[in-house]
Amino acid sequence: MRDPKERLRDILEAVAAIQRQRPQTKEEFEQNELVQGWFVRHLQIIGEAARAVPQEVRALAPDVEWAKVVGMRNVLVHGYFDVDVDIVWEAATRDVVALGQSIGNLLRQLESGHADE
Numbered sequence: 001m002r003d004p005k006e007r008l009r010d011i012l013e014a015v016a017a018i019q020r021q022r023p024q025t026k027e028e029f030e031q032n033e034l035v036q037g038w039f040v041r042h043l044q045i046i047g048e049a050a051r052a053v054p055q056e057v058r059a060l061a062p063d064v065e066w067a068k069v070v071g072m073r074n075v076l077v078h079g080y081f082d083v084d085v086d087i088v089w090e091a092a093t094r095d096v097v098a099l100g101q102s103i104g105n106l107l108r109q110l111e112s113g114h115a116d117e
Helices: 004-021 026-030 033-051 066-082 085-112
Strands: none
Touching: 004 033, 004 085, 026 033, 026 085, 033 066, 033 085, 066 085
């Protein structure tokens, strides 16, 4: 089993990947199937990594809506043709910024030893 800190790093890497490829406008996003797929894939990675974070580590970051993060992964993985591009855009442009900040804080807390692992 991978260390929870590795899972948190996976989330941060996926957040960074989304931010690197973010178009300037929603219209650009809607016209670019490759970026849409990139966003969906990295949102899946975020959800999969979040799903594997142990409950005791999750409890250290109550501001993260863990169930929603994992739920988004489930919709993206199992929704196939029902994926809503508007929801993907909102998640990738609004939600991942806050998530990245919270996960970064949590990782620093774990790495500094100020949390019981």
